[in-house]
Amino acid sequence: MTKQPLSRRIRFASLALIAGTGIAAGSAQAQDKGTIELAYVEWSSEVASTNVVRAVLEQAGYEVDITSLSAAAMWQSIASGDADAMVAAWLPTTHANYLERVSDDVVDLGPNLDGTKLGLVVPAYTDVDTIADLEENADTFNGTITGIDPGAGLMSLTEKVIESYEIDELDLQSGSGATMTAALASALNNEEDIVVTSWTPHWMFARWDIKYLEDPKNVYGGAEQIHTVTRAGLKEDLPGAYAILDAFEWTPEQMGEVMLGNQAEDAEPYEVAKKWVEENQDVVKEWLPEA
Incomplete structure (x- = not known):
C-alpha cells in the first residue's frame, strides 16, 4: 500500500533513538522492521498512551511516526490507510458515530484500558451538584460551559446533554484540552465557579479538588473503554507490530503516572514515555511477541 505523507508528521529513526535511550537489548531489537504510523487526538490520555506505544x-x-489529528480525521486516516493504527478510540459511546461510518475499513482490537468516564466537572467547592441544576445557576458560570476541540465526541455528547436537560442559558464554548485545563486552573486559583467538559483518566483529578456533576438522565452513558483500532490489512503487512498493538493493555493508574509526568515543567511526552517504558519492562514484556 502506498501512503500519502501526513501533515505535521514527526519522523524518528528508531535505531538512533533506541541506541541513545538504553531501551534496546539484543539484535532482534536492533533491526529496522518497517515503519508504522500512529494517529491520535491531543488529549492528555491519548498523548500518554500513544507515546508509550x-x-x-x-x-x-x-520506526514510528505519530500525528495529532481531530477525532474525526483520526478515524478517517485509519479507514483510508493514511495511518496504521490508534490507541485512542473511546467506545462504545463517545466515538460510536465515527466507528459506524468506517466499520468496514478498520479492525477493532478491543480495549486497551478499562474505567473511563465522561461528563461535566466543577470545582469541589461549587454548590451545584447535578446537571439538572445548571440552567437555574447559569449566572454562577457566566453562561458558559468550557469545552475542548469542536470535533471531539465529548463535545457532541455535551450538545445532547444541553438539549436533553433543556439548558438555554449556558453556551458550549469550544477550544482544546489545554485551554480547558488552563481555564479550570485559573478559576480554581481565584476560587471562582466554572463548569468544563472532562473525562477520566485525566491528570487534573490527581492535582485538583474537583467533582463530576451528576447526570441523572445518563446522557453521557456509563463507564467506557479506550480501544485499539487498526487499518484493514495491517495484520498481513506488519504482523509483529499488529501483535504488539493487540497485546497492549494497561490500567488507569499506569496511564496516570505518565500523564502526571507530562505535566512537569518542560516535560517532553516522548521522553516521559520512554522513561516509563524503561522502568516498567515487566509490564512491557507482556505486550511483546515471544522471541
Whole structure:
C-alpha cells in the first residue's frame, strides 16, 4: 500500500533513538522492521498512551511516526490507510458515530484500558451538584460551559446533554484540552465557579479538588473503554507490530503516572514515555511477541 505523507508528521529513526535511550537489548531489537504510523487526538490520555506505544514499538525495532489529528480525521486516516493504527478510540459511546461510518475499513482490537468516564466537572467547592441544576445557576458560570476541540465526541455528547436537560442559558464554548485545563486552573486559583467538559483518566483529578456533576438522565452513558483500532490489512503487512498493538493493555493508574509526568515543567511526552517504558519492562514484556 502506498501512503500519502501526513501533515505535521514527526519522523524518528528508531535505531538512533533506541541506541541513545538504553531501551534496546539484543539484535532482534536492533533491526529496522518497517515503519508504522500512529494517529491520535491531543488529549492528555491519548498523548500518554500513544507515546508509550511508540516507545514500545521502537524497542521492538520499528520506526514510528505519530500525528495529532481531530477525532474525526483520526478515524478517517485509519479507514483510508493514511495511518496504521490508534490507541485512542473511546467506545462504545463517545466515538460510536465515527466507528459506524468506517466499520468496514478498520479492525477493532478491543480495549486497551478499562474505567473511563465522561461528563461535566466543577470545582469541589461549587454548590451545584447535578446537571439538572445548571440552567437555574447559569449566572454562577457566566453562561458558559468550557469545552475542548469542536470535533471531539465529548463535545457532541455535551450538545445532547444541553438539549436533553433543556439548558438555554449556558453556551458550549469550544477550544482544546489545554485551554480547558488552563481555564479550570485559573478559576480554581481565584476560587471562582466554572463548569468544563472532562473525562477520566485525566491528570487534573490527581492535582485538583474537583467533582463530576451528576447526570441523572445518563446522557453521557456509563463507564467506557479506550480501544485499539487498526487499518484493514495491517495484520498481513506488519504482523509483529499488529501483535504488539493487540497485546497492549494497561490500567488507569499506569496511564496516570505518565500523564502526571507530562505535566512537569518542560516535560517532553516522548521522553516521559520512554522513561516509563524503561522502568516498567515487566509490564512491557507482556505486550511483546515471544522471541
